[in-house]
Amino acid sequence: MPGSSEFQLRNGGPDVYEACLVTAQMGPSAQELVAAAKIDLDERVLDVGCGTGVVARTAAANVRNAAQVTGVDVNAPMLIAAADFAERSGIGGIAWVECDAANMPFEDQSFDVVLCQQGLQFMPDQNGALREMARVLKPNGRLALSVWKERSPLGAALAKVFDRRFGEDTTASWQTMYSLGDREELRSLVLAAGFRDVHITFDYKFARHSDPIAFVTGAVAGSPLASALAEMPEEESSMLYTEIVKELADYHDDGGLAAPAPCHTLTATL
Numbered sequence: 001m002p003g004s005s006e007f008q009l010r011n012g013g014p015d016v017y018e019a020c021l022v023t024a025q026m027g028p029s030a031q032e033l034v035a036a037a038k039i040d041l042d043e044r045v046l047d048v049g050c051g052t053g054v055v056a057r058t059a060a061a062n063v064r065n066a067a068q069v070t071g072v073d074v075n076a077p078m079l080i081a082a083a084d085f086a087e088r089s090g091i092g093g094i095a096w097v098e099c100d101a102a103n104m105p106f107e108d109q110s111f112d113v114v115l116c117q118q119g120l121q122f123m124p125d126q127n128g129a130l131r132e133m134a135r136v137l138k139p140n141g142r143l144a145l146s147v148w149k150e151r152s153p154l155g156a157a158l159a160k161v162f163d164r165r166f167g168e169d170t171t172a173s174w175q176t177m178y179s180l181g182d183r184e185e186l187r188s189l190v191l192a193a194g195f196r197d198v199h200i201t202f203d204y205k206f207a208r209h210s211d212p213i214a215f216v217t218g219a220v221a222g223s224p225l226a227s228a229l230a231e232m233p234e235e236e237s238s239m240l241y242t243e244i245v246k247e248l249a250d251y252h253d254d255g256g257l258a259a260p261a262p263c264h265t266l267t268a269t270l
């Protein structure tokens with residue numbers, strides 16, 4: 001597999017990711033990211049670290065023809081799932097390309113807009129990835145990306161319950177998710193790649209789900225602890241899910257779970 005990544009899901013991961021996290025959280029936040037990029041109908045759009053493709057699918061609804069959109073990811077199973085989910089959503093024509101973001105097989109100045117939702121923090125070569133995004137953008141092209149600002153209540157609940165059950169530091173590596181939370185560090189990285197007009201906004205992306213236990217079960221099934229939990233007697237894993245939901249008691253409304261995740265969204269121009 002070309003390139004490398006610190007965010008790789010196990011077998012079945014893409015389905016779980018799509019059914020649970022995309023529906024509850026990444027789908028709505030993709031709408032916001034695409035809106036921030038102000039895409040015109042005739043523009044060409046690249047979704048970097050596309051995962052199961054929610055941002056690319058959302059962008060495709062904002063251009064004349066889905067063939068104007070390309071999604072890239074280093075994880076081949078994610079791309080297979082992305083193609084499948086796009087087809088099932090009736091969106092044909094998006095190009096799905098397996099590559100490392102730091103080495104993309106596109107000509108200079110191929111795209112008008114580059115999008116990257118919650119991907120940059122997992123890329124081992126962030127400078128290289130941003131330089132590639134700049135290289136493939138046309139002059140005055142736009143970048144819109146998002147990264148988590150810090151650990152969310154959901155992340156804290158998972159860490160508390162799993163570290164208690166599996167040992168201290170079991171979830172320490174999950175900190176990568178929040179590793180680009182510093183606004184000035186993020187700004188410097190993007191400026192160093194040649195972008196200008198860098199603007200960062202802070203808000204909360206909510207994970208909303210009518211059935212908190214189902215959401216937590218899905219979120220965990222898409223995590224690196226999936227196999228450890230799958231091997232547990234069901235009674236024991238159910239108890240863990242119940243404990244996690246209890247930790248999230250403050251994050252419910254009449255619709256069920258409403259768990260906020262602090263997020264930075266950055267827009268910039270080349």
Ligand SMILES: C[S@@+](CC[C@H](N)C(=O)[O-])C[C@H]1O[C@@H](n2cnc3c(N)ncnc32)[C@H](O)[C@@H]1O
Nearest residue numbers: 005049050051073074075100101117119122123
């Ligand atoms: C948290 S997921 C986000 C997926 C998608 N953007 C979304 O909003 O649902 C991060 C994605 O970045 C991809 N990724 C990580 N490192 C990468 C790299 N070096 N090049 C390309 N993709 C990478 C992972 O494979 C994964 O699909």
